[in-house]
Amino acid sequence: MNARSLWRTGLAATALASLTMVAAPASAQQGVSATEIKIGGFGAITGPIAFIGAASRDGMQLAVDQINANGGINGRKLRLIYEAGGTPAEFQAAARKLVEQDQVFAVMIGSGSTGAAAAADYLREKKIPTYALTVAVPKYYDPFAPNMFSGTVPHAKFLAESMFRITTSWGTPKNVALVVTRLAYHKSVADGLKPKIEAAKIQLSVVEEIDSGARDMTAPLVAIAKAKPDVVILAADAAEAGFIIKQAPEKGVRGVKWVLAGSAATDAFAPIVGKLGEGVRSEWFFPYYFGEDKVEMQKFEKAWKAAYTSPPPQRPNLYDMSAYNSMMMMAVALKRAGQTPTWDNVVTAFQSFRNVRASELGSWAADISSPESFGPKDIQGNDRMYQVELKNGKWVVRPGAEYVFDVGGGS
Amino acid sequence: MKRDGTGFRELAAPVLLVWAGAAASLFFDRYTQYVAALLLVAIMVGVALVILVGLARMITLAAGAMMGLGAYGTAAMMVHLDAPFLVGVAFGTALGALGGLLLGLPATRFRGHHLAMVTMVFQFVVIIVISEWDSLTGGVEGLRMPQATIAGYALKADWEYVVLIAFFAGLSILFAGILIRGHFGKALKAMSATEVGAEAFGINVAGYQVMAFVISSAIIALGGALFAPEIRILDPDQYGILTSVLMLAYPIVGGMTSLWGGIIGGGLLRAGPELLRVVDEYQELVYAAIVIAVIVFLPGGLVELYSRVAAALGVKRTKAPPPDRPSAPIRAAALGRVAGTHPLSDPKGLVALKTAGVSKSYGSLKAVSAVDLTVAAGSLHGLIGPNGAGKTTFFNTISGFIPADEGTIEIFGRRMADEPARTRIRFGVARTFQNVAVYRTLSCLDNVIIGLGENDVVASLWHSIDEAVGGRASRGRRELALNALDAVGLANVADEAAGSLSLGNQRRVEIARAIVSKPKLILLDEPVSGVGAEEEERLKELLRSLNRELGVTMFVIEHNIRFVVDLCERLSVMSNGRIIAEGAPAEVIKSADVRRVYFGEG
Amino acid sequence: MLIDFLFVLVGGLKFGAIYALGAIGLVVIHKATKTVNFAHGALIMLGAYVTFFLLELFKLPYWAVYVLAPTLVGAVSAFLEFAILRPIRRADMFIVIIATVFLAIALQEAVRLPYDVEMLAVAAVLEGDPLFLGDLIITQESMWIIAGAFLFAILGALLFAQAGLGRSMRAMAQNIRGAQLCGYSVDGVYVFAWFVGGGLAGLAGVFSAPSLGVSPELMVATIVPAFVAAVIGGFDSLRGAILGGLILGILENVAAAYISAGLKSAISFLILFAVLMIRPEGLFPEGRVRKV
Incomplete structure (x- = not known):
């Protein structure tokens, strides 16, 4: 065997080895290890709508920290990996990085822009469980795919x-x-x-x-x-x-x-x-507004302020709330999916949601949103909107002005 | 013969490198492939902007709009006319070229920040139109790209787009490289060095600028069109002014005047945000800081860093430039070779230049007033006069840079109408400039090659291709130019940048450039101002032998009276816009009138 | 009808005055240093943030803000000249343009990092009852902005034109070497020009804060109209910049009110284009000799 053929054999062996390495985790679902479940998220954290993307990240991180502090999900800790984006191309890159490189188990979309809807196309084809925090643009919902869920902000x-x-x-x-x-x-x-x-x-x-x-x-x-x-x-x-x-x-x-x-x-x-x-x-979008003297809201605001001690002004905002609750919903689905979560059984778990609240995970979780329900043809979790009115310079939720809509699909 | 035959090899290197990078990405995950596709598009933008910004010196804040035209053109064709993907791409590219034409036509009138403003207007108007024209473009809510299919093969995976875009990126780099390194790029460099100097040798500055806009816009639009299916949903925002600004930085950070600058700038800057994901919300701040740091510390761009590092490591042999010898002898033999190509060997007896009643006023100031002047063919004719006598204005009317208010100008019996300066060269008129107008960034050889003519836009594109393949025509032109350089004693510095030479040698470059245009009449604007006594003597010899060997008529404006009197056979004196004396030099300077206005005597 | 037009006019004057103040700083810097400062909008944004800090956090009175904000922003501007633009003073114009563009982005993001908010609001200087002129209503805030911004713009122009400083800056811009020979310090004048230009930007920020809101987006929102106003005026003309701001403010509103709201953003570009095509030297050029 001369030097050249030795080199060739080595190359072939390396190629084979790298192939098997890629193929190996196929048996278990990606992003799930014995101790951890990786959840990806993306949104704009620079530029004009950074106050949305950064709040989405912080709200989800707060939920993740609370969940982990209370024992995690079925013995596993959650880990949030959050990527920046802005334009459709950047969101596409962010979504691919999360799924292909970071090998996350599920994706949370922390942006309501067209770019997020563009990235959703890729996630739809991947069939990875995806949950959008605040997407209203109709293109996100179209074409229908059972793995694409939507939380706080409903269809336009x-x-x-x-x-x-x-x-x-x-x-x-x-x-x-x-x-x-x-x-x-x-x-x-x-x-x-x-x-x-x-x-x-x-x-x-x-x-x-x-x-x-x-x-x-x-x-x-x-x-x-x-x-x-x-x-x-x-x-x-x-x-x-x-x-x-x-x-x-x-x-x-x-x-x-x-x-x-x-x-x-x-x-x-x-x-x-x-x-x-x-x-x-x-x-x-929520039954409460900030600063309201309601137990659940106080619980959330206290926890948020304890976690982020020197926040920018006007925080937490509605995107913190939405993100917090959305991560809780994801956690409930993971919990319901059991010891071996797979993309399929998590989607099924979501579809089993009937008026689910964060407190299903434990009384430590704040129920700041309306309960969420999904079905095989219903990917819209939130099914009600509220009204607020400005009184003495503060937004106050108007009692009895709840609007519950029928999202269809039989939940 | 450094460049002969190696053109293709040097051009192939960047293409192969980019292809190798693209191919490498195929072994990685889809994220890497997606980023690779993004980088390939950015590289296309980078090389396109090197042509426009670096060489044609046209700043543009409309690159995003051009990319948008490409993407939306493709999408609109596919959505509304069910056109196949590649037809859409062709249409999008054509739309980008059209955009370049529409922007280029008004843009040629502007420079600097005014040009930036004009391109910014175009940028915003394109985005407003895309946003408002809902029925065609989907407006701000976006337009979903249909599935791209090529010959029945549906492009779905990211790696397929890497392959597709890499193919076109390679072609674009090759095309841009041919233009940048070829005659087209030389003409652009020539005009960015001196627009009047370029016009004097038949370079249609506005034409080149428009062509630079069209070509670079088409390449950028092609990139946008090819990448559109990977974006999935087009929205106007992503092609906005911020994108344009970021893209304008590609050639400036990479290095403005070389193909590599565009490739490196585009590739690295587009990779920046992906690499900076680790710093989260500090991403844009860090990115901006890096760009500013590069600009401040490496004004020549990242390619400059390469040459600095290479020089420090001794990788790149920096050969010491040959000594810039101002006193290199003039080779009579070489002159003969140039003369052999010259059509007018015996012009005696004809009239080279005849002006009648030429006047030119600036407001109330009459700079040139009813000047009648005749220059005999084959003669050495001088024109002197005190400062403000109107010599330069008169000279500029003859060479076509300033239209005369009144009067006629005939050159070898041909009446000049209002033809622009760049057409004078066709009538056998070449000129030199008082403040030497050599193309500083070009080599001496290339300066002279420009002098050979055939500098219109389309011809330059063909010459560029011919040069790349080492065609016979290019070799012939090179040969001629070398002979001319040899004739003026500059063969040893043929490959040096003309701007690096001494003033005297720059004047020789100007003269060589003028000779090869096969002129019958050379207008020399203060040919010895600022050169030393020895060099003055050499130049005088050079001009004399050119006149003697080639029979070229010379019309010289000069302040240096000793020089003119020595050189010329006939001398005219100008004062207050009029010719006050004319005759044999020795006689003229003795005349009382001349002594009074010129030397303040009497 | 007439009353509608008067409303449109007052609205146009108010925003036109702010544009004018923005444009004039741009012109001062360009006149003295031949630098086109694309970071000017970021300096205006900085002025608005300083206003917010001083008013809302330090609870200073407004008059103090009018003194401190221009001084602070002027100092930042002078520092930028010293640290970033001085090393590239002799570089290619494109390099200088890109440098100021990225400076703008850097400043914007630097402000956004600790203050990542949708919008901060500050109270107006004068919050009294509006003035009723028949059916026309003019708030005290509008009156102050129209009067105050113009006052400061004109003061700035006079300072530049009349004082010896203006003369040395002009001398410098026309002929650096000549000015050096006459004993002017180039570095000193450049820093000073950036201080004055930045100070005017800071002032524009103080005026912008209540009417445009305080957010990083103020950078983009102010740089474009300031540029258009400056170009309309001839870019080197202080008087032109003031009139250019006015014209832009009024035409924007007239177009939006009488033609189409969609035209509001387009109109400034159409004006800009028309001016550049028909009178590239601007509507109110400074007398200067055309070079041959």
């Missing part, structure tokens, strides 16, 4: 119905104005709202589009002042909605009722509008 059509209900919560208005930003989330909600308003024979006198990030609201406000609507619906984030309401009086818009998309009901809103915000109503 339900958000549209929920906002329509607030619009009529003061009595049926005669004349309504709609302002919508150029974000996919707001556009899809507005698209759902328009036919509902028309069907109810309410005049939709103004539809104004604004740039996401716009601050000078003169043009839409002058149009609104002219049309004199009873209710103005703002499919916008806190900043845009806040500046519209702040600038309204100086453009002659007075005495209207304001309805906000859920993404605007944040702590950023009230300081912008000041007193002008009193009585503004918004849809909301």
Whole structure:
């Protein structure tokens, strides 16, 4: 055997060895070891929507820490691996890194953007259990796949119905104005709202589009002042909605009722509008708002503040809440899947959810969200929306204003 | 003969390296493959921007828009017309080229931050159109790419895209390399060194700039089109201004003027965010800091780092440049070889240049006023005058850089209308510049090759290809240029950058460049300003022998009266925009008028 | 109708005044150092954050903010000139542009890291009752922004144009070597120009904070209009920058109100393009000799 053929044999052996190494874990599901289950997550942690992605990470990490402190899941600890993204291409890369390199068992999507929906395509084909925290864009749900679950934020059509209900919560208005930003989330909600308003024979006198990030609201406000609507619906984030309401009086818009998309009901809103915000109503995703004197909410906020001692302002936010609860849901599914969790039996476990709350894991877990249910054709966990109203500069959940929707698929 | 025949080998190296990298990724997981595909696209963008930003010196903030045109063009064809993937890609690429044309046409009027603004306008307008045109593009909610299929084969796995994109990236690198290293790139470098100097030798600066926009936009759009199926859902945001800015950094961080700069810049910068995943939310801050550090410490880009390291390790033999000898002798024999190619051997008796009533005013200032001047063919004719006499303005009207307000200019009996300066070369007029206008970044040889002409955009593309394959035409041109350099005594520094030579030698390069354009008339703008006495003597000899051996007419503006009087057969004197005296030099400078205006005597 | 138009006009003036203040700092830096500062928006953003800190955390009165914020941002700006732009002063223009662009990104992210929020709000300087002129309503905040921003913009322009500092900066920009021979310190003037330009950016930040909100996105939100305003004005003209800001603010609102809301973002680019194509020297160029 000369040197050359020796080298060749070595190469072949190495290739064979690396092949068997790749093939070996196929028997057990990836991401599950004797002591640990790896959960992947991704979202934007730099750039304009970093406050969403970072909160998604922190909320999930808090849940993971609590779960591990209370014995883990069926004897295994959870580990969260969180990757950054931004554009669709970056989210695609993040999803692949988690699944192919980090070999996570399941993926949590911490972004509601189009990019996240793009990455969802890959996860759908992979058939890996995937749970989206705050995705409303319809493309996430289409085409249907049983492994793609959605938590707090439902499909845009339900958000549209929920906002329509607030619009009529003061009595049926005669004349309504709609302002919508150029974000996919707001556009899809507005698209759902328009036919509902028309069907109810309410005049939709103004539809104004604004740039996401716009601050000078003169043009839409002058149009609104002219049309004199009873209710103005703002499919916008806190900043845009806040500046519209702040600038309204100086453009002659007075005495209207304001309805906000859920993404605007944040702590950023009230300081912008000041007193002008009193009585503004918004849809909301949870039974509680921050600072409310409710046991479960206090439990969550206390734990969060203990875990993150020097947080940025306006935290925890709704994305922390959503992330916390979503990780708890994932944990319940893993627990129900038993000692040998596989992608299939975790999907089946999710499908067995009927009004599941975080406290199924133990009384230490905070039940801050509405209970979640899934079915073989129902991948939407949350099936109700709430309303909040700004009172004395604080958002307060309106009692009895719950909207429970039928997500179909028979849960 | 360093470059002959080796062109393809040098071009093949980057292509093979990129292909090797792409092939290596196939042995790894899908994440690695996906990132490899991203990097391949970034490399395409990098080389495309080297052409546009590095060589044509056109800053662009619209690269993202071009990529978007490619991706959306592909998607729209597939979604709305059920076109096959590759047809969509071709359409997307063409759309990018069209975008380059649309942007390039107005862009040629601008430089610097104004150009940045114009391209930024294009960038934003494209994104606004994509966002608003819902029915075609899906608007802000995005457009799902259909399944890509090539000849019935559905492309699903990431590795298939690596192969596909690597193929086109290789072609793009090869194409860009041919252009960058070839005549096209030389013309771009020439015009970025001196636009007037380039125009004087028939380089249509605006034409080249538009072509640079078209080519680079097409390559960027091709990258966007090929990668579109891997993105799955196109949304306008990802092709926005931030993307453009990040991509503009590719050639600048990599190294602006070489193919490798684009490849390294594109590859490393696109890999940056993936490598920086470990620092979580510090990612963008660290990335920006690294880019700034590279810029501050390595203004030549990362390729400069390579050459520094290579030099420090002694890997790359830095051969000492041959001594820049200002006094190299002029080779009469070599001159003969150049002369052999010259069409006009006996021009005596003709009129080379005739102006009648040429005037030019700037506002109320009449710089040139009704100048009649005749330069006999084959003569050495000088023009002197005090500062502000209007010599340079007059000179610029003759060479076509400034249109005259009134009067006629005839060159060898041909009436010049308002033809731009770059067409003068076709009439047998070449010029040199007061502030030498050599193409500093090009070698002396390439400077002279530009002088050989055939510098229009399309011809330069063909020459580039011919050079890459070591074609006969290119070898012939090289031979000619070497002869001319030899003739002016610069054969020993043929491969040195012209900008690195002494002023006297740069003037010789200018003269060599002028000779090879086969001129009948050379306009020399202060040919000895700033050179030493010895070099002055050499240049005088050179001009004389050119006139004697080649019969070239010379029209010289000069401040150095001793030089002009010595050199010229006939001398005109200009003052306050008029010709005040003309005749044999020795006679003219004795005239009282001349002594008064020129020397302030009497 | 007329009243609508007046509302549109007041809105346009208010934001136009902020654009003008942003543009004028850009022009000061460009005039004196021939640097196109793409990090200017980041300096404005910094000014807004400083305003938030001083007002909400240190509870300082507004007048103190008007003094401290420009000083602090000016100092940061001068430091950037010293640390980053000085080493590349002689480098290619493209390198300088990319350096300032990445400086902007770095500043934005550096602020975002500890303050990763959607938006912070600060109170307006004057929160009294608005002024009613017939049907037209003008809040005290709007009045102060329109009057104050213009006042400061004009003061800045006068300072630059009249004081000896302006002269040395101009001398420098026209001929570095000549200025050196005349005894001006190039380094000193560059740092000073960045201090003044940065200070104006800081001031723009103070004015922006209540009307545009305090967030890292202020960087992008202010740099584009500041640039457009500067280009409309001729880029080297202080008077032009002020008028350019005004024109932009008003036209944006007129387009959004009377043509299409979608046109609001497009209009600034259309104006920019029109100005560049028809009068690339800007609408209000400084008298300068065209080079031949």
